[in-house]
Amino acid sequence: MRLELFVDDVSESLTFYRDVLGFEVMGENASYKSLRFGESRIAVQDVRTLEPGHPLAGPGKRGLGVEFVLEVGDVTALHQRVQKQWAHVTGLKRQAWGLTDFRVTDPDGYYWRITEQRR
Incomplete structure (x- = not known):
């Protein structure tokens, strides 16, 4: 699967x-x-390139109602890196289903759960 995210500032x-x-x-x-x-795989594209009337072209917060999940090999190391560079990040948390993850929101409001890979 590949995602295309329409953004205000590429x-x-x-x-x-x-x-x-x-x-x-x-x-x-x-x-x-x-x-x-x-x-x-993802792509980011300037939202202004969409045709007028396109359902995603309107103003407002993007990414509502969706949580993207990214599985990584070392969630702790990535969390440390993200914390140093980005304000909109949660702490690491061991979830009831047994995996450790954290959450982060990108500049356009797209919400990501970064989690360790399933074993």
């Missing part, structure tokens, strides 16, 4: 996904960046 989103979370840039142009983290 540069700000790129900084978050590349520099804070550790995604690798795979392809890019001025209004679109393709990124990956292991097998996960």
